[in-house]
Amino acid sequence: MPPIENATASPSPVRLVVMEGDGIGPEITAATLNVLAAADRLFGLDLSFSPVAIGLAALQSEGKTLSERAIEAAGKADGVILGPVSHHEYPPLSQGGLNPSGELRKRLDLFANIRPARSRGGFPARCGSPVDLVIVRENTEGFYADRSMFLGSGEFMPTPDLALSVRKVTRAGSTRIAEAAFALAARRRRKVTAVHKANVLRVSDGLFLESVRAVASRFPAVAYEERIIDAMAALLVRDASVFDVVVTSNMFGDILSDLAGEISGSLGLAASLNAGTDHAVAQAQHGSAPDIAGRDRANPASLIGSAAMLLAWLGERRSNERLTKAAGAIDEALESVIADPPSRTADLGGPLGTKAFGERVAARLGGLSARR
Numbered sequence: 001m002p003p004i005e006n007a008t009a010s011p012s013p014v015r016l017v018v019m020e021g022d023g024i025g026p027e028i029t030a031a032t033l034n035v036l037a038a039a040d041r042l043f044g045l046d047l048s049f050s051p052v053a054i055g056l057a058a059l060q061s062e063g064k065t066l067s068e069r070a071i072e073a074a075g076k077a078d079g080v081i082l083g084p085v086s087h088h089e090y091p092p093l094s095q096g097g098l099n100p101s102g103e104l105r106k107r108l109d110l111f112a113n114i115r116p117a118r119s120r121g122g123f124p125a126r127c128g129s130p131v132d133l134v135i136v137r138e139n140t141e142g143f144y145a146d147r148s149m150f151l152g153s154g155e156f157m158p159t160p161d162l163a164l165s166v167r168k169v170t171r172a173g174s175t176r177i178a179e180a181a182f183a184l185a186a187r188r189r190r191k192v193t194a195v196h197k198a199n200v201l202r203v204s205d206g207l208f209l210e211s212v213r214a215v216a217s218r219f220p221a222v223a224y225e226e227r228i229i230d231a232m233a234a235l236l237v238r239d240a241s242v243f244d245v246v247v248t249s250n251m252f253g254d255i256l257s258d259l260a261g262e263i264s265g266s267l268g269l270a271a272s273l274n275a276g277t278d279h280a281v282a283q284a285q286h287g288s289a290p291d292i293a294g295r296d297r298a299n300p301a302s303l304i305g306s307a308a309m310l311l312a313w314l315g316e317r318r319s320n321e322r323l324t325k326a327a328g329a330i331d332e333a334l335e336s337v338i339a340d341p342p343s344r345t346a347d348l349g350g351p352l353g354t355k356a357f358g359e360r361v362a363a364r365l366g367g368l369s370a371r372r
């Protein structure tokens with residue numbers, strides 16, 4: 001293999017939009033960019049970073065937490081690094097409050113939220129055995145009030161004492177998320193678990209299961225099973241190591257992925273990618289953690305791992321080996337830094353701050369690339 005260090009730039013530039021978000025967002029984004037800049041130098045990726053304000057900062061400067069200009073910039077970029085957002089602190093839509101996370105998923109049609117839950121660096125899983133599963137969560141439908149209607153909200157109050165929510169499930173949406181899950185499982189341990197509540201939501205989850213089963217029949221080499229959401233929660237706690245790829249609807253996937261991430265070791269380690277056909281957004285699984293914001297205490301591993309997933313996604317789309325190798329190397333560097341207890345952040349019982357952890361991963365990346 002030719003040496004990678006000091007490699008000339010990749011033939012196609014990678015233009016990334018960076019939205020640092022709220023709470024711990026600016027700190028974990030800075031640590032992530034430090035690691036990406038190191039990967040850029042070492043692997044010749046030709047990355048560029050364009051900062052775009054969102055969230056409370058954008059509300060102050062532009063009167064809106066997500067402007068049309070920001071959405072347009074994200075749509076034109078090759079990928080987006082999205083920090084966590086404190087959207088429950090935002091004012092109503094009429095006063096400029098718009099959830100950047102949900103809006104980008106909708107507007108860029110990021111239908112697949114790929115959420116690995118993997119035990120890392122010897123940090124013990126809470127269920128006893130090391131976990132390596134991926135939750136493939138539908139991202140554009142389900143029980144999300146901002147995603148179920150063409151016009152208006154999926155939540156409404158016919159009377160002051162009655163609130164109703166609409167849940168949206170389509171055959172096309174269920175089919176494409178199932179296809180993403182089976183394609184992923186075919187490259188892993190070849191098992192898909194569909195999670196549902198069709199015993200109660202007979203019509204909507206009935207349609208979801210019917211669509212997933214149709215896709216399953218096209219992948220005979222992938223084992224297929226179904227679990228009811230409540231039983232699945234118990235089974236994850238009992239032994240999450242038995243699952244490979246889990247496909248489910250939006251809200252079930254949101255809840256189960258936090259559970260699986262924590263069981264695998266810590267939510268602070270859980271990466272995630274929002275991906276569609278043409279766009280992808282790297283976003284940590286956790287929220288903006290306002291309780292520790294601005295104190296250099298947050299663990300940036302989740303956003304760093306998400307950025308690596310974005311590079312891997314781009315590498316596959318472009319058949320660009322440099323991007324694929326850089327993604328693998330960032331992942332390996334994360335693994336080896338977390339494996340060393342004095343290199344861990346406070347949430348994992350270690351002494352390092354956010355910035356120092358990012359620097360440690362960037363330095364380890366240099367060591368690894370020299371060996372490749």
Ligand code: ATP
Pocket residue numbers: 023024084085086087088267268286287288289290291292297298299300302347
């Ligand atoms: P939000 O309202 O934006 O979802 P939250 O604090 O309610 O924020 P999380 O951000 O998911 O929800 O945080 C849950 C707990 O986990 C908090 O105590 C937070 O400090 C901790 N936490 C979350 N992310 C990290 C991180 N990257 N590093 C360390 N601790 C974290």
